[in-house]
Amino acid sequence: MTISLRMKQAPALAAVLALVAAGAAQAQGSKEAEAAIKYRQSVYTVIYNNFGPLGAMASGKAPFDAAIFKRNAARVAFMSSIAPDTFPEVSKTGNTKAKPEIWANKAEFDKLMKDFQDKSGALASAAQKATSVDEVKAAFGATGAACKACHDKFKAD
Amino acid sequence: MTISLRMKQAPALAAVLALVAAGAAQAQGSKEAEAAIKYRQSVYTVIYNNFGPLGAMASGKAPFDAAIFKRNAARVAFMSSIAPDTFPEVSKTGNTKAKPEIWANKAEFDKLMKDFQDKSGALASAAQKATSVDEVKAAFGATGAACKACHDKFKAD
Incomplete structure (x- = not known):
C-alpha cells in the first residue's frame, strides 16, 4: 500500500522536478541575456563617450584638438569591430x-553595422593627419548618419 | 519702511540663492560623476567580457581557439589604453x-595601470602567432596578476 502510493506519486514528483528544472533553465537564460545586454550597452557607452567630444568639435561647440580627435576616432572605429x-x-x-x-x-x-564600421574607419583615417576640423567634418557627418540609420530602424526610443 | 525691510531681506535672499546655486552645482557634479563612473564600468565590462574566455582557455576549461584568443587579447590590450x-x-x-x-x-x-597595459600588450603580441595554449599561458597569467595587483589595492570588494 505504501509502496503503491509512492509509485503513484512518482509522476507528480517527476512533473515537479521538470518544472523546477525548467525554471532554473529560464533563470539561467535570463541571467545570460542580462550579461549579454550589459556587455552590449557597455560597448555602446564607450562609443558614445568617445564620439560625443568629436561631435562637440565638429559642430564648433568645442575647439578642435587634433590629438583627442584622432584618439577618439580610433577608439570609435575599434569599438565598431566589437559591436x-x-x-x-x-x-x-x-x-x-x-x-x-x-x-x-x-x-x-x-549591412547597417558594416556601414558603421566603414564610416568610422574612414573617420579614423581622416583624423590621422587632420590639422583642422574641416578635414574631418564630412567623415564625422557620415559616421553620425550611419549611427542614426541603424538607431532609427533597430533601436527603440 | 518697505524699502528698509527689503534691504534687510537682501542678505537672506542672497544666502538662499547661494544655497540654490550650490545645490545645482552639486546635482551637476553628481550627474557628471555618474556619467564618468558609467563610462569606467563600461570599459571594464568590455575588458571582463573579452578576458573571461581567455581565462577559460588558459585554464583548460574551454578548448583553445587561436582566432578568438588573438581577437580578445587585442581587445583587452586596446581597452587598457582607454582605462x-x-x-x-x-x-x-x-x-x-x-x-x-x-x-x-x-x-x-x-604604475599599476601601466603594468596592466604592458602585460596585456605582451599577451596580445604572444597571441598573434600562437597555435597552442602553452604559448600564451605565461602572458595570460602575467596579465591576470596585473589585474589582481590593482584590484587588491584600489578596488573595493
Whole structure:
C-alpha cells in the first residue's frame, strides 16, 4: 500500500522536478541575456563617450584638438569591430532598447553595422593627419548618419 | 519702511540663492560623476567580457581557439589604453568600487595601470602567432596578476 502510493506519486514528483528544472533553465537564460545586454550597452557607452567630444568639435561647440580627435576616432572605429558580437540571439529579451527586428532582419542589420564600421574607419583615417576640423567634418557627418540609420530602424526610443 | 525691510531681506535672499546655486552645482557634479563612473564600468565590462574566455582557455576549461584568443587579447590590450582616462577626480564619489586611494596615491595607481597595459600588450603580441595554449599561458597569467595587483589595492570588494 505504501509502496503503491509512492509509485503513484512518482509522476507528480517527476512533473515537479521538470518544472523546477525548467525554471532554473529560464533563470539561467535570463541571467545570460542580462550579461549579454550589459556587455552590449557597455560597448555602446564607450562609443558614445568617445564620439560625443568629436561631435562637440565638429559642430564648433568645442575647439578642435587634433590629438583627442584622432584618439577618439580610433577608439570609435575599434569599438565598431566589437559591436556586432554584442547581439547574440539570447540578448533579444530583457531590459534593452534593441528591437527584435534586429534578429528578424539580420541581413539588413548586418549591412547597417558594416556601414558603421566603414564610416568610422574612414573617420579614423581622416583624423590621422587632420590639422583642422574641416578635414574631418564630412567623415564625422557620415559616421553620425550611419549611427542614426541603424538607431532609427533597430533601436527603440 | 518697505524699502528698509527689503534691504534687510537682501542678505537672506542672497544666502538662499547661494544655497540654490550650490545645490545645482552639486546635482551637476553628481550627474557628471555618474556619467564618468558609467563610462569606467563600461570599459571594464568590455575588458571582463573579452578576458573571461581567455581565462577559460588558459585554464583548460574551454578548448583553445587561436582566432578568438588573438581577437580578445587585442581587445583587452586596446581597452587598457582607454582605462586610465576613466578615472577623473569627479568620479571619486558615487556608486563605485574604485577606492579613494586611487586619487590619493596617483603615482602608484598609474604604475599599476601601466603594468596592466604592458602585460596585456605582451599577451596580445604572444597571441598573434600562437597555435597552442602553452604559448600564451605565461602572458595570460602575467596579465591576470596585473589585474589582481590593482584590484587588491584600489578596488573595493
